[in-house]
Amino acid sequence: MTKSYEPPLTTNPHSPLYRVDKGIRAAQQRLDAAIDAKRHHTSQNLAHEVIGEAREGLKKCEQLRVLKIKELAQKAAAGAAG
Numbered sequence: 001m002t003k004s005y006e007p008p009l010t011t012n013p014h015s016p017l018y019r020v021d022k023g024i025r026a027a028q029q030r031l032d033a034a035i036d037a038k039r040h041h042t043s044q045n046l047a048h049e050v051i052g053e054a055r056e057g058l059k060k061c062e063q064l065r066v067l068k069i070k071e072l073a074q075k076a077a078a079g080a081a082g
Helices: 018-040 046-082
Strands: none
Touching: 018 046
16 A cells, blocks of 8 residues: 655656655655565564664655755745745
């Protein structure tokens, strides 16, 4: 179950959000891999720990994306005003 983002994740390598969006995709893949590992392995405690770390990583990437969008909006506003 992937989250939908507004604006959508970019695939254009020249976009200012590309590096941040690439990090989000990588974090989602790590979370999916951790959940799959939990299904196939018996060490549930380790699986829960890895899933928790993957979720935290995804949250951090999403927060970075929000900050980057705000930064780009401020630059655009400053460019329009100046």
